Amino acid sequence: MQRLVFFNQYRKILNRILWALAFLILLLIATSYWLIELVNPFEFLIVQLGRASIICFLLCYAISPVARLMARLCIILRYQFGKRVADWSFLYYQRRMLGLNSFYFAFCHMLVYLYFEIDLSVEEFYLEIQERTFIAIGSLAIFIGLVLAISSHNSIRRKLKRNWKKLHKLTHLLGALIIVHVVLVAKNLEFEEYAYLITISCLAFERTYHILIAGSGSNKLLFKGRRKRQKYRK
Secondary structure, three states: OHHHHHHHHOHHHHHHHHHHHHHHHHHHHHHHHHHOOOOOHHHHHHHHHHHHHHHHHHHHHHHHHHHHHHHHHHHHHOOOOOOOHHHHHHHHHOHHHHHHHHHHHHHHHHHHHHHHHOOOOHHHHHHHHHHOHHHHHHHHHHHHHHHHHHHOOHHHHHHHOOHHHHHOOHHHHHHHHHHHHHHHHHOOOOHHHHHHHHHHHHHHHHHHHHHHHHOOOOOHHHHOOHHHHHHHHO
16 A cells, blocks of 8 residues: 555656656657558547547546545455545546546547638538537537636636536536547447447446445545544644
């Protein structure tokens, strides 16, 4: 469990590593586009950027369920450290960066579509939204992602206070929109689409179970000591 202490101490460094990895992936995609002779450059860019966005979203969406799962495992295995969700705070610290990375990739995904497909035409984009359902759903998902990205800033979060948590429940709707968008685009589902669908479904089920079924009584051990820890920090 000393590794957890290490990660919690250097969580800011982990945060910067995630940002650097996202920038490296974006640079790799751009380099491949410019240096490699591709049969369909538009399809390559839009698929790779969309894939990167979805993976970042899944990692962000999985943090809370994974932290609760690891806390329960530590209770079963009787480890001294890791029995509380608070012990896995380094995971929660990475959630905002993963969410922002997901939005950045999704925004680039949309820019590629606007530039290559409709030549930045507003009228054409309006017609596309009316005729193609997956375009409308994808645009709505990016708009929700923009709202969540802007509201994730510390100053805006302080202004929103308790409403911030209510606003960020839109993450669940965003996950559903992403799945619908992917299914409509793919038409014939393959392994990758099924993997996205199953992963988000499992994560959504765990979150629903935690809120509706588990209740506060069965999770006391997971959150025990958080208040004491906050008082100690003060």
